[in-house]
Amino acid sequence: MNVTVQDVIDRLTEPAGQGHFESTVDRVVAGSADAIVHGIAVTFAASHSVLQRAIHAGANLVITHEGVFYSHHEDGVEGMQASAVHQDKIDLIQSGNLTIYRFHDAPHRYVPDMITQGLVQALDWEPYIDKYLPTAAVVTLPGEMTVQDIAEDIKRKLNLPYLRYIGNQRGTCSRIGITVGYRGGGTHAIPLCVNERLDLLIAGEGPEWETPEYIGDAAAQGRNPSMLLLGHAASEEPGMVCVAERLREFFPKIPVHDIPSVPLIQVI
Numbered sequence: 001m002n003v004t005v006q007d008v009i010d011r012l013t014e015p016a017g018q019g020h021f022e023s024t025v026d027r028v029v030a031g032s033a034d035a036i037v038h039g040i041a042v043t044f045a046a047s048h049s050v051l052q053r054a055i056h057a058g059a060n061l062v063i064t065h066e067g068v069f070y071s072h073h074e075d076g077v078e079g080m081q082a083s084a085v086h087q088d089k090i091d092l093i094q095s096g097n098l099t100i101y102r103f104h105d106a107p108h109r110y111v112p113d114m115i116t117q118g119l120v121q122a123l124d125w126e127p128y129i130d131k132y133l134p135t136a137a138v139v140t141l142p143g144e145m146t147v148q149d150i151a152e153d154i155k156r157k158l159n160l161p162y163l164r165y166i167g168n169q170r171g172t173c174s175r176i177g178i179t180v181g182y183r184g185g186g187t188h189a190i191p192l193c194v195n196e197r198l199d200l201l202i203a204g205e206g207p208e209w210e211t212p213e214y215i216g217d218a219a220a221q222g223r224n225p226s227m228l229l230l231g232h233a234a235s236e237e238p239g240m241v242c243v244a245e246r247l248r249e250f251f252p253k254i255p256v257h258d259i260p261s262v263p264l265i266q267v268i
Contacts, residue, residue, distance in 0.1 A: 031099025
């Protein structure tokens with residue numbers, strides 16, 4: 001029996017009872033929902049190189065968490081259509097007969113949030129979960145660890161060359177908040193630190209003049225909380241691995257490829 005792109009979309013949204021959202025960026029960005037699926041590629045961001053790898057793997061459906069054309073709402077950047085980069089990407093999508101589905105809002109509305117849960121699992125911290133909140137997770141480690149030791153553990157488990165931190169590198173932590181993507185901003189992260197009495201906040205990213213300044217002031221006052229910034233992709237990539245695993249369960253006869261994004265930002 002043939003499986004269409006729409007069949008895949010329905011199965012991905014059905015388990016959490018998502019239905020149709022009034023406002024969402026989740027949609028078919030390129031191709032057709034009626035296309036027959038021969039192979040699926042799952043990724044954090046459908047970059048040019050990821051699309052090339054998807055085609056090489058034999059996938060004709062790409063499920064991406066972030067936008068394809070450099071804008072969260074996929075409404076484009078002004079003047080972008082004149083860019084050769086934009087046109088070459090469209091040509092690649094069309095030549096590969098790719099359908100691309102943006103799967104962003106739905107996994108964040110799972111209970112618990114699938115993207116957050118994926119990061120917790122990748123860190124092997126599920127046994128230490130104190131609570132899942134709608135936009136964060138709180139863990140309590142069985143013993144105290146220094147920020148430095150936690151950072152080294154995270155780098156090893158997520159295969160990251162570096163992390164950024166604010167606070168006391170030698171400070172000890174046991175109660176840790178985890179928030180992914182762009183949820184490191186002050187209006188979200190600072191109340192999380194205060195209300196949950198966190199020793200350490202692990203975040204993807206956020207405005208550098210908000211939560212980092214709060215953590216810096218706390219450190220200057222001799223207070224404990226510290227912050228580790230993983231980067232947006234590094235914090236959410238593990239959640240998309242969970243999406244790929246779920247698809248393999250749903251559609252065991254269709255090849256599902258987990259294609260990680262190549263880290264773009266380097267340190268010189």
